[in-house]
Amino acid sequence: MDSVVWQTFLINQCDPSFREWRFCRFLLILFLAVLVPALSSAHHLTEEDYFVEIPMVISATRLPQPVTDTPVAITVLDRPMIEASGFIEIPDLFRLVPGFQVGLSWRDHHTAVTYHG
Structure with a gap:
């Protein structure tokens, strides 16, 4: 009615x-x-709302893929985050990413980085 x-x-x-x-x-x-x-509270959509660029990522298959279609979580380490962390080596940066393990290799005692799965 x-x-x-x-x-x-x-x-x-x-x-x-x-x-x-x-x-x-x-x-x-x-x-x-x-x-x-x-x-x-009626929100009026403009034409720009429909044509916003969807972020793309490069997946493990090296194919561009929209972020909304990725099957796993994505972590982006941008320049301000890297500078704020104070880390100097890349393996240390991987400590900030969920799912990465950083440790020493048992053979030659170099840094080893692994990802779950």
Whole structure:
């Protein structure tokens, strides 16, 4: 029903001599409480909202793939994060990425980086 029909219904039902005046007043307040925020929070989409560039990643198969289609979590280490970390070597940066393990190789005691899976 549109709002005019609801208003007519509420006005006709809310006669002051009507026994359930308090209930009708409650219905009117509830109706306004739901209607006013719904009308004021309407977000109008612009053409730019539809043509925003979707971020692309290079997957393990070396094919560009939209971030929304990747089957795993993606961690991006950008320049400000690298500078803020204070790490000098790349294996130390991998400590910030979930799923990477950094340790020493048991053969030649060099740094070894592995990824789960």
